[in-house]
Amino acid sequence: MNVKRISNEGLEKILHNKVLTPVTCVVKFYSNDCHLCHALQEYYVDIAKQYELDSKIVFYAFNIDDDPSISKMLKFEGVPTIAVVNPTPQASPKRLSKHRVLDEPEKPNEKTWYRVSDIKKFIEQEKI
DSSP states (O other), rough: OOEEEEEEHHHHHHHTTTTSSOEEEEEEOOOTTOHHHHHHHHHHHHHHTTTTOOOTEEEEEEEEOOOTHHHEEEHHOOOSEEEEEOTTTTTTTTOOOOOEEOOOOOOBBBTTOOOOHHHHHHHHHHHH
């Protein structure tokens, strides 16, 4: 499974329930000048590969520089940040999709900020 870079328009669609079928969207928010984000990329791709047979889960990467207001909307500060979004096709597009942001680690990994095991656990808890 590939990690797809999602545009601002695409992210808005999943955040506002404008999807055709229920799906779990895992989104890594990053910035071009974030060394932790770049170091996390390889591990994030590996995690996505482990879910390649699950058609109900997709992995995205969003460059927060494309729309910094997203961090305020989803209530997180800084990158890298991992979020799980579960849009509901029947819900009102005016209502924000069900979503959760992975908590800041108590003891961040010096290289990647998040630990792979914490990301996997988070996805398992939040997927539909």
